[in-house]
Each structure stands twice: as structure tokens, then as C-alpha cells.
Amino acid sequence: MEHHLIQIFFLIFTGAAVVASLALFGRQPLLVVYILLGAAMGPHGLAWVTDVQLIAEIASIGIIFLLFLLGLDMQPQALLRVFRQVTHVTLISSVIFALAGYGIGYLFGFSATENLIIGTSMMFSSTIIGIKLLPTTVLHHRHSGELMVGMLLMQDFLAIFVLLMLISAASGGDSYMRFAVSLISLPLLIAGSVLMVRYILQPLFARFDRIGEYVFLLAIGWCLGIAELAEYGGLSREIGAFIAGISIATSPIAPYIALNLKPLRDFFLILFFFALGGGFDLSLIPHIALPAIILAIIMLSLKPVVYHWLLRNQSESHGLAWDIGLRLGQNSEFSLLIAYVAFNTSLIGNNASHLIQAAAIITFLISSYIVVFNLTNPIALKDTLRRD
Template sequence: GYLIAIALGMTQVVALYVAVALTFSSTIIIVKLLSDKREVDTLHGRIAIGFLIVQDIVVVLVMIGLTALGEAGDAAGLGWEAIEVVLKGSLFIATIGLLMRYVLTPLLHQLARSPELLVLFAIAWAVALGAAGVHLGFSKEVGAFLAGVSLASTPYREVIGARLVSLRDFLLLFFFIDLGAGLELATLGAQVVPAVLLSLFVLMGNPLIVMVILGAMGYRKRTGFLAGLTVAQISEFSLILGALGLSLGHIDAETMGLITLVGLITISASTYMILYSHPLYERISPWLSVFERKRAYREEALNRNTQESNYDVILFGLGRFGAGIEKELLQRGHHVLGVDFDPDLVRRHERHGYAVCYGDAEDPEFLATLPLGQVCCVLSSVPDMRVNLVLLHSLREHGYNGTIAVTAHTSRDTERLQDAGANQVLIPYSAAAAEAVDKLFGEGKQCQMQSPQ
């Protein structure tokens, strides 16, 4: 990014700001998209969120450094300013750490009796630390980020996160409004070509870099591709960084408009790339083998159970419904190989002695590693229509002739899955309701009133 900016005629300082802005990706947008696709707990989702958090930590440190640079009058004052920033930052973090240890968790235990109070406190806590960040000479974003980190360390992180989803999505609307308002329409024409070039670099270059790194680390090309797509846009922190550079006089309004335009292009384009990541991968996967080692040892470690040869059932999905099916099949003497895309769930089942492996039902290349030739039944407990349709298609492509059972929520989905080749379609709630009625009224049982004693 720096070299492209230099080639476009920017000065070294401006090119450095642009390059750094292109480096960071939007955590809030990626988390929302992965949540909507239910891929937060997948391997590529966890990898993506991991390096997005690292990026956020780095950009916060960069912003603190720039703040110190802006407050220093000269080179001599920069050293003292840096020491002061380090001291204030250390004191700020230490204070938050003490509050997390001795105040925050016990207080949340009391507030958790009312979900509304829990949400109100989370918002007030973020506002308070944001204000403290501004007062200490940092920024409100730094304070709010530390507030999120502190809340994430409590036992109520999932509850707070779930309750704040609607507020997050609502405030995201204003982020895009501010993004559009930051464009200078008068200078837009001169910025289109640089913005397109830089956007292409972000949309294609960033995913390629991630794929190279993950491939070298021993991950499969599919994991690298899906994780790489999540960095194909710039971050909201990139705009904050640009605004900070503008206030310090390091960049001008035209450069800020350029960064904003790149943000609009990359966020818009990458959203559809992520939403249609699986079909996109199927189309270009033959050309991605260069990004995968001959032996993807990182994921093979999670799939060692696929090498055994005594299975008669393969079960996709080890959630509550799938785990119940697995337990019942094992009690009846079947040899079951469980498959799930959540690495933590895979390890948990392994600790309990089950034969499980990591994998995705939507990955046709993964299906080729399974012992399909020996099992009599492939069962999916995942009630997702798209996932099950892809699984049915892939199994037929691999020539599987055994029984295929999938899961659906409605009778309409059942008909569509049967038309696609499913031999059996399970409807969990209907089956549970029928079993409950049988237990209450089956086998000649009569409904009788109990006489008072």
C-alpha cells in the first residue's frame, strides 16, 4: 500500500498514513457478517476474529503514539510526552484491571438479576471509560475499547453481547451515514482512480497475504480463503486514524476523502464477497492449491479419527440434537464418526471418548477425506437448508449410495430436501412432540383426573 501511494505521487508521510489505514480491517462489520452466517465458531471465523482483535490493539497503540506526537511541541518534548503517555496509559490500564478483579464481576453478579440493568451498566461503563480516555489525553475510542475488553472478562459477556446486538446494528447505521458525509464531492472526481487502485489492492491483496500466511502455517486452502475474505476492507479505526492525522496536520482533507472513499468501496464489495464466500470458493478452488501445503498438518491434527475404518454412521453437527443422536446410536451398538466445525466442541467430545473430527459439511474437499465407502448412513443434524442442500449435492458427486438423513424445521423444507435426494428428513420439534404425546397417552393410557385425598 505504501509503494502504491508513493507511485500515485503522495509524500512519504501521507503515503504512510494511507498504508496504515489500508492495513486494518473492520471488526464490527466482520463480526456481524459472521454472526449472521453462524460462522463465528468455525475455524476460519475464530482465526479471523483473532487477528482482527490484534489489529484493533495495534491501532489503539498507534493512536496513542500519534496523540503523544501531536501534543509534543518539538523533538525534545516528544520524549517527555512519550513517558507521560506511558505512565498515564499504565495507570489507566492498572486501574481498570483492579476494578475488573475486585469490583466489576461482583457488581455484575448483583445487576444480573435484571437484564435491563445489566445492559444499561454496560453502556454506562463504555461511556465512562470513553470519557476517561478523552480526559487522559487519549481518545474515546481507546477508552471504549478497554471497556469492551474488561466486560469480556466477566461471566456475563455472552448475555451482554446478545443484548447489545440490536443496539450495535442500529449504531452501525450512523457509522455509514458519517462515512458518506465525510466525502468531499467537489474533489471526488480526482480521487476515483487512486481510490479504485487502492481498493483493488485491499480487496485482492489483503486476502492473498492471509492465504499465504495460513498456508505456510499448515492450514488448508479453504480455511485460508474464507479467513482471507474477512480482511478485504478497511476498518472504522482507519477513518479515526485518518481524522487524527488530519487534526495533527499530517494529511489534508483530500487524503481523508480518499481514505473514506476506499472505505465505502471496500466495505460494500467485501460484504458481498463474504456473504457469497462458499459459492465463490467453489468456483475458484482449483486455482488455490498453490496456497496449501501438500500436508495441511494443522487441520489433520483435528481429523485423525477419519483414518480409522470401522464406522457405519457419519454424523454432521454435534449440538444438542446431534449429541443426543450420537449418544443413542452408540448405545445401540453403532460406530459413529461425529463431524463439527467448532474446534472447541470437537475437543470436548474427544475428551469424553467420542470419535470426532473437525470439518464443514459445505466443504466438498473435506468429504473426500471421510470413509464414505464403508458407512451405511450419513446423517446431518444441522437444520440449515443451504448446508444440507450442499451436503446432498456433494455426497452424490462423490458417488455415495448409502442412506442420507438430514434435518429440517418445516414440512416445506422437508419436501425440498427430499426432492434434492434425501432419504430421510428429521424434524426435531415434531419428533419430540410426538414422543411426548406417546409417553402421556400412548399404549392405551387414558387421561384421568386425580381424586382429591
């Protein structure tokens, strides 16, 4: 098994290095390359990497670190202020996107339950792509970065609520109890994290801050520990990681931790995008190609317009409203998770599940192109747009 895993990593990262080099010469965004590489090398392509589920499980650590690093750079007071600003924008836009998705599913003859889940999966934008393509200076030091992060986090909370409701609908009373437990565990987890940081982590950081290896180890242990506690509490590891990050955001050592964890985050995110492409069943394309393309085009067109309209009504500038709208024009990795959960609980069929996945992947690809070629981002191919 060890040799098998090393061989998988060799294929993924050597292949990614080769095609990434070609992509940069061809002026193509790297996120697109990782997805296409996964589709080509995965079990439905050349079948060089067949255990995509294992890769996906390992890659989920990248999402955890992404949310942890995001929390590290956000002050709690600023987060609460942003939540107040984006709540109505997030809720109104989510309803509009859900109705659009429901309508498309209805036109192509899916069942009422499938249409409801298709619509629900359209409500969210990708936290990974949105943050990955946002310059660091914007992410941490500008109003537009705060608004965008606030909207994405609010959507993440809504997505977790939807996932819990799907599990409850399929499993009955026990899951309703789990949902109630999750509502109680959130404030308890936040309060417990703050107290542990104040009385345990801060003194340890202060005493051993010169030992970089220890600081690195303690930060990873804290991140994964709180993430696991959140999972046991009925929340998600991603939410737990964000709480872990924001609980030590006021510490002077937070920037040092963030700087040292970024390469580890990028390592796992490459695996995430590879697994995303590798998990798609190419044989179903003829059955869902037309509705997936229409659904993706509608969402790519609708989301920027809706976000622009809502943000302009909130007195944000014309340029800022379009910038955020275009950056959030794709579907979310939570869309894929909703499709997975709904299919495994027999709420939707295989075609509806792959419709959601195909639409999400199409929006990931096109949205990445739109941002990389038109907006400031860390991997822009034009020097005038490249910012980090």
C-alpha cells in the first residue's frame, strides 16, 4: 500500500508539473490543468490513478488548512461586522440561484425532489477558487476582500445546514437530534477554543516561539484537533478549522504560522482539484451534456449580475460589485458534496447527481478563465494583473 500511494503521488505531481509547464507557456490557468489532468488520468480516463476516493480524502486536508489560514488573518470584530453587511446579500442571492436551478431541472424532466436538490446546489460559490484567485493584499487588507470572505463563509454555514437537512430527511429522528446537537456545539466550540488559546496555546507560543518546528507542529495539531472536535459536534471539519484559525488571529505569531503553512495547503489543494476531475464519470456525458451546459451558462451569467445588483443596492461601488460578482460566478465544492450525499441517501438519481457535478466543473473551468484573464490574481498571465 505504501508503494502504491507513492506511485500515485508520483503520477499526480510529476504529471501536474509537466502539464503545468505546458499550460504556463500556453497562457492557461493552473487550476483548470489540475482538473483536466484528473479526468485524463482517473478511473474514467486512462485509469492510471484508480483510487480517486483515497486522493479525495487526503485532499480534504487542503480545504481544512485553507479555512484555518483564512481564520488566522481575520480579526473577530471585523468578521462580525462583515457578517452584518453580507447577510441579506447572501440570503437573497441564494434564493434566486436556487429558483433558477429548480427551473432548469424542471425543464429537463427531473423529479420534484431532484429539482429541489439541483436548485439548492446552485446556491453556493467556491470558497477554494474564490480565495485561491484573490490577491493576498485584497484578501486581508481591503474592504472587497472582507465582503467576499464574509459571503463565502455565510454560504458555507448555509451549505452545512443543507447537508444536515439532507441527512435528516434520509435517516429520520436520529439525524434531527444530531442537527440540534450541532446548533448547541457551535457556540460551545467557539468559547472553548478562545479559552484554550488564552490559557494554554498563548503561553506555549510565548515560551517556545524561537523553536520553529514546535510552533509549526503546535499549529497543525491545534487546527486538526479543533476540526475533529467540530466533526464530532455535528458541524464540519472546515468550520472547526476556521474557528481554530480565528481563535489565534490576535496572536503576534499568527502571521508566522500562516506563512509557513501555505506550501502545505497548496500541496493538498493540487490533490483536491485532481480528485475533482478524476471522480467524474465520463460515460454519462452524452446523457447530461445539454442540461449541464445550459445550467452552467445560466449560473455563470446570473451570479455576477445578481451579486452586482445586490451590492450596488448596498451602496458598494460599481467596480467592486462587478469584481466580487465575477469572482463568485462559479458553483461550489459544496455542490459536489450535496450531490454525493443526496445520491448516496437515494434522494436523487445518478443522472441528477452527475448533472450537478458537471455543471459545477464547467463553472469552475470557465470562471477560472474569466478571473485569470480579466481580474487581478496571484496566477495571472499578464504582468499588469498579477498580484499576491
